Amino acid sequence: MGSETFATKIDRLWRLVQDHPHVIGDFTWTGWDYLGEAGIGRVADSEDPAAGGFHGPFPWLLAWCGDLDITGHRRPASYYRETVFGLRTAPAIAVVRPERSGRTTVSTPWAWADSVADWAFTGAEGVPLTVEVYSDAEEVELLLGNRSLGTAPAGEAHRFRAEFTVPWAPEDLVAVARTGGAETGRTVLRPASGPVGLLATADRTVLRADDADLAFVALALTDAAGTVALGVDRQVTVTVEGAGTLAGLGSAAPATAESYLDAVHTTFDGRVLAIVRPTGAGTIIVTATAEGCAPATVTVTAR
Numbered sequence: 001m002g003s004e005t006f007a008t009k010i011d012r013l014w015r016l017v018q019d020h021p022h023v024i025g026d027f028t029w030t031g032w033d034y035l036g037e038a039g040i041g042r043v044a045d046s047e048d049p050a051a052g053g054f055h056g057p058f059p060w061l062l063a064w065c066g067d068l069d070i071t072g073h074r075r076p077a078s079y080y081r082e083t084v085f086g087l088r089t090a091p092a093i094a095v096v097r098p099e100r101s102g103r104t105t106v107s108t109p110w111a112w113a114d115s116v117a118d119w120a121f122t123g124a125e126g127v128p129l130t131v132e133v134y135s136d137a138e139e140v141e142l143l144l145g146n147r148s149l150g151t152a153p154a155g156e157a158h159r160f161r162a163e164f165t166v167p168w169a170p171e172d173l174v175a176v177a178r179t180g181g182a183e184t185g186r187t188v189l190r191p192a193s194g195p196v197g198l199l200a201t202a203d204r205t206v207l208r209a210d211d212a213d214l215a216f217v218a219l220a221l222t223d224a225a226g227t228v229a230l231g232v233d234r235q236v237t238v239t240v241e242g243a244g245t246l247a248g249l250g251s252a253a254p255a256t257a258e259s260y261l262d263a264v265h266t267t268f269d270g271r272v273l274a275i276v277r278p279t280g281a282g283t284i285i286v287t288a289t290a291e292g293c294a295p296a297t298v299t300v301t302a303r
Contacts, residue, residue, distance in 0.1 A: 002026035006109050007067070007077040011084045011159050028081075029110060033066030033252070041065025042254065043100075043107050043114040051106040062254040065110040069252035071218075071273040076132075077112040083134045083160050090185035091140055091154075091175040095119060096130040098168065098231075116269060119189035120223075122231040124168040131164045137177035137184045145171035155179075192229035196221040196270075198236070200288050200296035209281035209302040214247065217274040217298055219288050221267055228270040236290045237264045238274045243282030243302050248275040278302035 001024045005013050013026045039056020041064040050057050062070055067078035079092030094115040105114065115132065133140045135154040140162040142149045152162035154177070166173070170191040177184045203216040219236055220228045240246045250260040251268035258265050265272050267290075276286055284300040 002028075004029045007065075007081070007112050008109075010077075010081050011156065014084050015156075028067075030063070030066050032068045032072075033070040033254075034063050035061060035070075037063045039064060039254065040108055041110040041112070043105050043111050046104040046106050048106070052108065054108070056255060059257040060255040062252075063110070064254035065112075071250070071252045071271065072216075073252060073271065074117070075112065076115045076117050076134075079117060080134045080160065083136055086136065089136070089177070091133050091135040091137070091177040091187050093117060093119075093173060093175050093187055093189050094132045094134065095173075095189070096132075098124040098127045098129060101127050101129060116230065117189070118228070118230055118269070119168075119173045120192035120227050120229050120270075121168055122192065122229060124231070125170070127168050128165050129168050131166050131173070133162045133164070133175045133177075134160055135162065135175070135177040135185075136160060138179045139177075141176045141178070142166070143172075143174040143176065144169060190225070190227050192223040192227045192232075193225070194223050196223055196229045196232055196293065198222075198288055198290050198293040198296040199226065200286065200298045202286070202298045202300055205298075205300050207278050207284075207300060207302045209243070209278055211277055211279065213278055213302075215244075215276045215278075215284070215286075215300045217276060217286050217288075219267070219272045219274060219296065221270040221290070221293070230269050233267045233270065234290050234292070235264055235266050236272050236288050239263065239287050240276055241285040241287070243280045244276050244278050244284035244286075244300065246274065247277040249273070276300065 039060040044051035076094035082088040141151045154162040173189045176186045207213045249265045251272045253268035287297045
């Protein structure tokens with residue numbers, strides 16, 4: 001079995017599992033991001049003096065090598081793994097961040113590309129971005145709006161990925177997967193449009209009235225259609241009233257000096273997560289505020 005393998009080798013390692021009965025499985029490092037081993041999954045510019053080092057310098061605090069970030073949001077490696085394992089037919093799109101455009105980077109063995117499964121950038125007009133499409137189909141066509149940007153081979157023979165270079169524009173980015181000329185799936189990433197607001201969503205609205213239960217409140221900067229906007233991060237302040245208390249507040253930012261125990265935290269890729277603990281039976285009101293946004297409120301009942 002593989003006991004600590006790297007996400008960039010998922011396809012080759014899974015083929016060994018499939019082809020050899022004595023290989024019982026593969027345990028990648030890792031499923032969920034975590035505190036510690038700070039920066040072992042980071043991507044750095046080649047001119048960074050610390051590039052290629054085992055750890056990231058202060059203020060790195062997360063390992064940054066999970067399929068899921070520390071708040072539970074899926075990262076591109078997760079969609080790639082799903083594709084390789086035969087669990088996904090729709091193509092998955094990953095876009096390298098605009099700040100990496102045209103730059104030479106250095107990665108550790110645990111790193112994935114510095115990419116996001118998003119197209120909702122702001123201030124990136126015309127910047128040429130590397131777009132990877134993960135698919136088990138024979139080929140993938142990429143479209144920006146109604147314009148085809150070409151077709152590239154995918155599937156296992158091409159390591160389940162097709163690559164394109166796309167100047168960013170505020171139009172839908174669409175990947176269409178085909179095998180034998182027949183469409184097998186498509187995926188759309190949408191840009192953010194207009195001013196952003198603060199959206200609050202609780203994972204559930206009823207808790208046990210004891211301090212062993214928790215509610216997780218996702219907070220996101222979104223446009224009117226609910227698309228999370230990237231490149232507009234700002235500080236979010238959370239207050240809790242009633243039969244509960246704020247147990248933690250943080251983002252998936254791998255490098256930050258902000259504390260998870262404060263009531264104020266800066267979003268990362270437009271998101272931050274608040275954790276609320278009941279103090280007894282009753283109503284818990286969670287309110288989040290951010291500059292330029294109307295307050296967002298959710299109500300949770302502990303009983």
